Every structure is written in structure tokens, then in C-alpha cells.
Amino acid sequence: MRRLTYENSRGETIVFYLSPLVIESLTGIGEIDADLQSEKAPYQDGDTHIDALLQPRFIDLEGTITRREPEEIKSFRKQILRVCNPKLGLGKITLELDGDAKEIFGVLDGGPVFPERGRNVWQQFMITWKCPNPYWRETFTKSSQMSFVMGGFSFPLRLGTKFSQRSFRRIFLNNGDVETPVHIEFRGPAINPIIKNNTTGEFIQVNRTLSETDKLIIDTKFGQKSVEIEDAAGNRTDAFNWINPQSWFFQLQIGENQLEYNSNNDSTKTRVVISYRNMYVGV
Incomplete structure (x- = not known):
């Protein structure tokens, strides 16, 4: 068909x-x-890809x-x-x-x-x-919630999840042909929230305090990068000026990516949702 x-x-x-x-x-x-x-150097046969x-x-x-x-x-x-x-x-x-x-x-x-x-x-x-x-992309968005749980314990490795006292790690699988951007929603409370891609060592940190009703929204898509904070009334504020200067709008690499968040807050109400779509060079 x-x-x-x-x-x-x-x-x-x-x-x-x-x-x-x-x-x-x-x-x-x-x-x-x-x-x-x-590029080509003097006297080089061929060139360097x-x-x-x-x-x-x-x-x-x-x-x-x-x-x-x-x-x-x-x-x-x-x-x-x-x-x-x-x-x-x-x-x-x-x-x-x-x-x-x-x-x-x-x-x-x-x-x-x-x-x-x-x-x-x-x-x-x-x-x-x-x-x-x-790039072609999937017609559906993959979303996974990373929930904060108190205490220091872990589930069997086959679940791809690990809980700790102040952070949460989870494996995200990119089955596409190329790296793909992520959409992140970080619901407070949180102090200087940070999202890390432990696979690449890259992170995004926003030096702001989120209340229980605030939501930090991050998009790493090329040409549409954004960092915003949404309050309970749905009003959004540009938070680009508050990101850590060493932050990087990372992409999910091909294969497994271990992401981790840190809220610097012991509240169990903190929630992080990661959404993405696999992308392909052809069909």
C-alpha cells in the first residue's frame, strides 16, 4: 500500500x-x-572527510x-x-x-x-x-515521565530505571537514523533544576526556583530552541537569560541515552516528562 x-x-x-x-x-x-x-592539506593525496x-x-x-x-x-x-x-x-x-x-x-x-x-x-x-x-519522523510522539521518589534504592536493571534521593535516571531509546531533539516539561517544585544526558555529558540547567505550580518547558529542536517558565495561569516567561552558560541543548543520540534530572528539592511532587520522535533519512 x-x-x-x-x-x-x-x-x-x-x-x-x-x-x-x-x-x-x-x-x-x-x-x-x-x-x-x-578539507585538504598541502601535498595530501585526496582529502580528509x-x-x-x-x-x-x-x-x-x-x-x-x-x-x-x-x-x-x-x-x-x-x-x-x-x-x-x-x-x-x-x-x-x-x-x-x-x-x-x-x-x-x-x-x-x-x-x-x-x-x-x-x-x-x-x-x-x-x-x-x-x-x-x-528527515522523516514518526507520526506519534514518545513520552515518558520521570517521577521523583524519596530514598535511595533501585529496580532491576532490565527496567532501565534508577531512583536516588535527589535525582532520577532513566534510559531513553532512539531507534531512528539520526540524533533527535527533545521536549522537556519540568514541573516544580525545584531549585536550579537541571536535566543531564549522562550518555554525552551534556546538560541544561536553569538558575531559577520553580514553585509547585510552575512548569519549566525546554525545546532543543534546531532553529526552535526555547526555555520558558509557565505559571498556574498559563502565562509563559522567557527563561533563556537564566540558563547556566555551560548548558547545551542536547539531542538524543542513536541508541540508548541515560537522562537524569536533579531538582535540589526533596518534594515528591516534582515531575519531568521527556518527549521526542525518532527521525529517519528515508522511507
Whole structure:
């Protein structure tokens, strides 16, 4: 099965699958161009590889409107043009392929194209999306709560959890192809709360005191990094100025990541929720 659903920024959706909007060809869902970064020293044979930077992904869809009546063809053309409008900016592309589903965000690289029908009774069409972030991601968010428990004891290792008097550790598994950002919600009370990724040695610490009704919200996504404190009324305050200068907006590495929080407070009401999505280089 190969079904593609596009949802624009207005919440309008269109599905390309079987009749009446049949997918004839779909490219760009797996292959992706990369810009190889390297350096070369004098008299060096070849060069030294540094990194590979993925380019934006372009998804090309060719399809057919399997209707014969001119009015029906006209109606579906209007629907495609209305939903797939490049002026609406980024929209969400959801691809269901062989029992699996992934999503990515893309903008129309120009309007849909409808070739001249000629003697063809069916209308063909072509659509291209440009995806600035080339990674596919899971359609669901993985969330796990890290709860504070008094005392110093541990559960069997197979549970991947360990409790201590002032902190909590837990294993988070990134099954994707690349590192992935995290969304953190730290509910008070806490004094100078800190979240550590013990796998990489990186941490984020905010030098503020959280009350029982405060919530610290941290996002480590590239280009959307944020640190905010939300009060009981839902009002948010930018807390970027209060982060420890040595903090790093860490990502979950591929495989197991041991995260730990410290609230510097003995209250059992402290809660930390870590949310993330695995990301993939293709489907």
C-alpha cells in the first residue's frame, strides 16, 4: 500500500491513493542529496572527510484523476489547486507505505501542473514539495515521565530505571537514523533544576526556583530552541537569560541515552516528562 496525505496550514487535506486520485509515480521519499564537507592539506593525496550535510528533500508525485466527466475532472482539479497552494507555506505530508507511516513537512515548489490531456480521457497531474528539513519522523510522539521518589534504592536493571534521593535516571531509546531533539516539561517544585544526558555529558540547567505550580518547558529542536517558565495561569516567561552558560541543548543520540534530572528539592511532587520522535533519512 502506498498512500500520501497532504494537510496544508489551513487544516485542509487531500489524499492520493486509489481512485479518484491515483499515484502513478512517487520519487524523493528515500533518495536524498548530500553535500560532502572535506578539507585538504598541502601535498595530501585526496582529502580528509569532515561531514555530510543533507540537502532539502524534494518529493515528486505524478498522478491521475480517474474520472471521465469534465465537471468531475474540473472539481478535482480545483481541490488539488486549493489544498496544494504554495502561498500557504509549510504543510504536513504523511506517507503510509507497506504498513508503516512517517511524516515530513514541505512547501509546494510551485503550483500543481496539469498537462494537456490530448486524447487521454483522464487528467494527469504533477506536484512537487520541497522539504527544508529532509528527515522523516514518526507520526506519534514518545513520552515518558520521570517521577521523583524519596530514598535511595533501585529496580532491576532490565527496567532501565534508577531512583536516588535527589535525582532520577532513566534510559531513553532512539531507534531512528539520526540524533533527535527533545521536549522537556519540568514541573516544580525545584531549585536550579537541571536535566543531564549522562550518555554525552551534556546538560541544561536553569538558575531559577520553580514553585509547585510552575512548569519549566525546554525545546532543543534546531532553529526552535526555547526555555520558558509557565505559571498556574498559563502565562509563559522567557527563561533563556537564566540558563547556566555551560548548558547545551542536547539531542538524543542513536541508541540508548541515560537522562537524569536533579531538582535540589526533596518534594515528591516534582515531575519531568521527556518527549521526542525518532527521525529517519528515508522511507
